[in-house]
Amino acid sequence: MPRAALLLLSAAALGACRSSLPTPTVASLSPTGLVRAPAKVRVRLASTDGARELGVRGARGGPVTFERVGDLVRRDDGRLAREFRLAPAESGGVLTLDDTPYPGELWVNARPGGGLRVENRVDFEEYVAGVVAGELSLWSAEPAELEAQAVAARTYAVGSLFGRGPGAFLWDDVRHQVYAGRFLSDGSAGGRAAARRLERAAQRTRGLALFSGDTLLDARYHAACGGSTARTADVFSAAAGPGSPAVECAPCSSSDQARWEWTAPAADLARLASEWDLGERLESLVPERVDARGRWLTVRLVGTLRTRTVEVANLRQRLGSQQLASAGALRTWPPPGRPITGGLHFAGRGRGHGVGLCQEGARGYARLGWDSERILSHYYPGATLESCER
Numbered sequence: 001m002p003r004a005a006l007l008l009l010s011a012a013a014l015g016a017c018r019s020s021l022p023t024p025t026v027a028s029l030s031p032t033g034l035v036r037a038p039a040k041v042r043v044r045l046a047s048t049d050g051a052r053e054l055g056v057r058g059a060r061g062g063p064v065t066f067e068r069v070g071d072l073v074r075r076d077d078g079r080l081a082r083e084f085r086l087a088p089a090e091s092g093g094v095l096t097l098d099d100t101p102y103p104g105e106l107w108v109n110a111r112p113g114g115g116l117r118v119e120n121r122v123d124f125e126e127y128v129a130g131v132v133a134g135e136l137s138l139w140s141a142e143p144a145e146l147e148a149q150a151v152a153a154r155t156y157a158v159g160s161l162f163g164r165g166p167g168a169f170l171w172d173d174v175r176h177q178v179y180a181g182r183f184l185s186d187g188s189a190g191g192r193a194a195a196r197r198l199e200r201a202a203q204r205t206r207g208l209a210l211f212s213g214d215t216l217l218d219a220r221y222h223a224a225c226g227g228s229t230a231r232t233a234d235v236f237s238a239a240a241g242p243g244s245p246a247v248e249c250a251p252c253s254s255s256d257q258a259r260w261e262w263t264a265p266a267a268d269l270a271r272l273a274s275e276w277d278l279g280e281r282l283e284s285l286v287p288e289r290v291d292a293r294g295r296w297l298t299v300r301l302v303g304t305l306r307t308r309t310v311e312v313a314n315l316r317q318r319l320g321s322q323q324l325a326s327a328g329a330l331r332t333w334p335p336p337g338r339p340i341t342g343g344l345h346f347a348g349r350g351r352g353h354g355v356g357l358c359q360e361g362a363r364g365y366a367r368l369g370w371d372s373e374r375i376l377s378h379y380y381p382g383a384t385l386e387s388c389e390r
């Protein structure tokens with residue numbers, strides 16, 4: 001993929017047929033030349049957030065452990081401080097925490113709410129590669145799929161950090177983007193090939209991000225759309241910048257992979273009714289706003305006391321976004337509007353919010369021979385690719 005070039009990506013021209021993420025804070029008018037990726041990024045590690053003690057391998061001087069003592073952090077050599085900085089023993093090496101290798105530095109802090117907090121301060125492009133490694137299965141991914149994911153992840157990260165000042169950080173989980181540290185080959189032929197594919201995808205897309213006109217795109221992505229994606233504005237009402245429209249996704253519509261079913265237990269529905277002040281029980285649920293392709297956007301919840309309309313994204317967050325896996329092609333039993341006497345059974349298609357690049361679909365299109373530009377132009381029609389490298 002050419003770098004620093006203005007590439008017009010148009011689905012029509014090419015004859016082409018993506019933990020809800022928080023809204024990036026990018027200003028709605030950000031002239032292209034001013035939107036720049038940071039040199040380094042702070043990544044907060046969710047799995048160790050609040051831990052009482054932890055150990056890191058690979059640092060200068062050998063393995064080291066930390067524990068929280070009062071308002072401070074104590075290192076195993078007895079030193080006390082609010083914060084410790086660790087660098088790898090070798091230049092370009094990694095630090096290992098909970099069996100995950102991290103490039104760059106680890107900063108261990110006293111977490112305000114108790115326990116410890118760790119941030120990985122890492123070069124921006126290393127971070128992008130670590131997101132691709134966290135989001136996709138490198139062992140089986142196609143090069144075009146990796147490249148498209150790298151561009152989407154980079155765009156989302158730049159947008160999320162833009163204008164937030166030097167203390168801005170990203171979580172390493174679905175609150176922002178799943179980040180897996182540095183992918184290290186296990187030495188097998190497959191592992192070496194996977195590492196080479198990741199390195200190549202990162203190099204080929206280095207610095208490239210998606211724009212709409214002069215403005216950074218609000219580039220979302222998700223696991224599987226179930227057959228068609230959702231319009232950004234329909235799902236993220238407070239989207240920071242221009243988003244993407246709903247598009248068909250042939251690989252998903254012909255796959256059973258994205259089908260799921262789940263029964264919300266009566267106790268979960270009662271908790272929901274109580275949290276939303278609807279009364280002691282949820283009596284019925286009715287889709288209210290549905291998009292052109294049948295994706296539920298808002299639902300009316302009828303409780304024993306009150307009725308309330310909520311966004312499906314909010315409902316998914318409350319009931320569990322792994323369980324209520326998407327809002328695509330939803331059906332319920334009892335059917336909408338009928339009295340709920342116990343649990344509520346959901347069946348649907350897709351995983352995730354359904355906006356932007358669909359990872360399942362990108363894989364399918366890559367296997368059909370589409371390159372990454374064509375994949376990106378399909379899910380983000382009209383977007384341009386430009387360098388945001390410093």
Ligand SMILES: [Zn+2]
Pocket residue numbers: 224225226227228249251252253358359360361
């Ligand atoms: Zn799809």
